[in-house]
Amino acid sequence: MLEISNLVKRYGHDEAVLKGLDLTVEGNSVVAIVGASGAGKSTMLRCINRLVEPTSGSIKLNGNELVKLRGAALRRARRKIGMVFQGFNLIDRLTVMENVLAGRLGYVSLYQAISRRYPPADIERAFSLMERVGIAHYANKRADELSGGERQRVGVVRALMQEPEVLLADEPTASLDPRTSEQIMILLQSLASELSLPVLINIHNVSQAKTYTERIVGLRHGKMIFDGAPSDFNQDALDAIYGGIEAPEEEVAEVPPTAEGVSHDQA
Numbered sequence: 061m062l063e064i065s066n067l068v069k070r071y072g073h074d075e076a077v078l079k080g081l082d083l084t085v086e087g088n089s090v091v092a093i094v095g096a097s098g099a100g101k102s103t104m105l106r107c108i109n110r111l112v113e114p115t116s117g118s119i120k121l122n123g124n125e126l127v128k129l130r131g132a133a134l135r136r137a138r139r140k141i142g143m144v145f146q147g148f149n150l151i152d153r154l155t156v157m158e159n160v161l162a163g164r165l166g167y168v169s170l171y172q173a174i175s176r177r178y179p180p181a182d183i184e185r186a187f188s189l190m191e192r193v194g195i196a197h198y199a200n201k202r203a204d205e206l207s208g209g210e211r212q213r214v215g216v217v218r219a220l221m222q223e224p225e226v227l228l229a230d231e232p233t234a235s236l237d238p239r240t241s242e243q244i245m246i247l248l249q250s251l252a253s254e255l256s257l258p259v260l261i262n263i264h265n266v267s268q269a270k271t272y273t274e275r276i277v278g279l280r281h282g283k284m285i286f287d288g289a290p291s292d293f294n295q296d297a298l299d300a301i302y303g304g305i306e307a308p309e310e311e312v313a314e315v316p317p318t319a320e321g322v323s324h325d326q327a
């Protein structure tokens with residue numbers, strides 16, 4: 061379980077970007093974080109894995125306070141936080157398997173990593189996860205030979221190799237075409253349930269948030285102004301979050317796409 065209490069982040073002397081956020085996410089839940097550009101979505105995710113230092117507040121993962129951790133304790137805690145990125149963050153010249161095994165870097169010794177002598181259990185886990193997401197046949201391909209959707213599956217498997225207790229996804233579908241985006245959202249949804257993993261997804265596409273997550277958190281100027289079920293995310297909520305700032309283009313569609321129209325083959 062992830063418990064965020066009164067989280068504040070101020071960059072330098074500027075106005076706070078996060079103004080006292082409270083959010084609790086249980087295992088299995090897929091939560092979409094929506095909000096206009098600059099609302100603080102990425103800052104919030106980055107505070108959780110401490111890529112950004114929170115100014116104050118508390119972030120607990122399964123009871124362990126993350127905010128005060130330093131050095132080795134912070135590195136150990138970070139292993140439990142998987143991250144999936146918009147731009148995939150793969151090493152292009154390495155194979156899919158090598159990229160996936162990079163998810164174990166927090167666990168193996170420097171010697172094992174440099175000599176690529178990962179324990180057999182890591183290799184087995186890598187294959188089984190790659191099979192699960194449909195990329196096992198690409199194990200020896202260079203990462204830059206894959207399509208965007210395949211590359212994001214590599215990114216997801218690499219994050220899962222960490223045996224995370226929470227998965228954070230920062231705009232994981234923003235670089236993908238609509239159909240591939242939907243497949244990745246379905247994959248994240250299924251994995252959350254299979255692995256009892258809380259998943260937080262920063263997403264601009266409100267239609268996808270409504271279709272593929274079970275809870276939407278809306279930020280505006282660093283404050284949470286909506287927290288509820290997708291069915292309650294109505295025009296008033298949209299106006300409150302985006303009113304006067306921007307109209308997310310996907311909301312032009314009157315009817316959000318439903319899961320029925322999407323292939324579940326690879327989910």
Ligand SMILES: Nc1ncnc2c1ncn2[C@@H]1O[C@H](COP(=O)(O)OP(=O)(O)OP(=O)(O)O)[C@@H](O)[C@H]1O
Pocket residue numbers: 071077095096097098099100101102103104
């Ligand atoms: N390293 C930084 N130093 C100073 N200000 C920053 C830094 N990172 C982000 N900000 C500011 O914090 C605010 C929130 O940014 P953040 O990236 O968290 O928003 P966001 O909701 O994720 O936006 P987007 O959807 O465009 O990614 C913005 O005003 C941004 O300029």
